[in-house]
Amino acid sequence: MNKLLIIPALFMLGGCVNQSVTQNNNTPPKTLSQEESIKVDAINKINGFVNLIKPLLMSSLKADPTGESGMDMCSASAQELTKDYNKKLSSDIKIRRTALKYRNVLNKPDNMDKQVMNQMIASKNISPVMIKTKNGYRVYQPLANLQPCLVCHGDMNDMNPKTVAKIKKYYPKDLANGFKLNDFRGVVVAEIKK
Ligand code: HEC
Numbered sequence: 001m002n003k004l005l006i007i008p009a010l011f012m013l014g015g016c017v018n019q020s021v022t023q024n025n026n027t028p029p030k031t032l033s034q035e036e037s038i039k040v041d042a043i044n045k046i047n048g049f050v051n052l053i054k055p056l057l058m059s060s061l062k063a064d065p066t067g068e069s070g071m072d073m074c075s076a077s078a079q080e081l082t083k084d085y086n087k088k089l090s091s092d093i094k095i096r097r098t099a100l101k102y103r104n105v106l107n108k109p110d111n112m113d114k115q116v117m118n119q120m121i122a123s124k125n126i127s128p129v130m131i132k133t134k135n136g137y138r139v140y141q142p143l144a145n146l147q148p149c150l151v152c153h154g155d156m157n158d159m160n161p162k163t164v165a166k167i168k169k170y171y172p173k174d175l176a177n178g179f180k181l182n183d184f185r186g187v188v189v190a191e192i193k194k
Contacts, residue, residue: 049188061151098113098189128142
């Protein structure tokens with residue numbers, strides 16, 4: 001697995017990808033092209049989603065650092081949270097998560113997802129990527145496997161046995177373990193219809 005740069009990776013946990021256009025007195029105001037503004041909007045929606053999940057994950061790890069109760073929480077609510085978040089967005093944009101090595105089959109990647117993620121790994125790309133699709137666009141935000149992620153996505157031998165037991169119970173075919181610190185973990189995808 002590919003090692004990602006630590007400093008930019010730190011920004012990804014909070015999804016703090018700041019794509020706003022900065023201006024100073026010497027340059028004329030910059031207008032975004034239509035595609036650029038679609039991308040900026042998609043990244044904002046992705047960040048909104050990450051910022052919804054992150055505090056829940058972090059407070060569950062604080063309450064139980066083994067990750068055992070976090071496993072219950074994630075398995076019970078990750079899909080619902082995603083659905084609820086999407087309900088609040090306009091119908092032409094949808095957010096989801098996927099990975100090459102996935103935990104929940106509901107997050108299984110399609111061919112385009114796989115191509116983009118393989119490309120991200122090969123090029124060590126850690127910035128969002130926008131792809132034109134048949135009926136719109138997709139924006140992919142890569143995620144690094146940071147320290148807190150290791151609790152549930154690290155080496156099974158290093159995880160708390162109770163957490164491992166929960167993984168085996170909920171996801172007998174789990175592929176999303178064995179990641180090392182700063183490995184490429186997966187992506188948050190925004191699908192935009194235009
Ligand atoms: C408390 C345990 C726990 C922690 C900590 C955790 N995850 Fe997960 N993760 C899960 C579970 C359980 C799922 C499957 C839930 C679902 O999506 O239905 C999951 C799913 C995912 C998915 C969706 C693709 C897939 O594998 O199904 C991604 C991407 C992901 N996690 C990334 C991360 C990242 C990045 C971190 C660290 C910031 C992290 N996870 C921390 C338990 C955890």
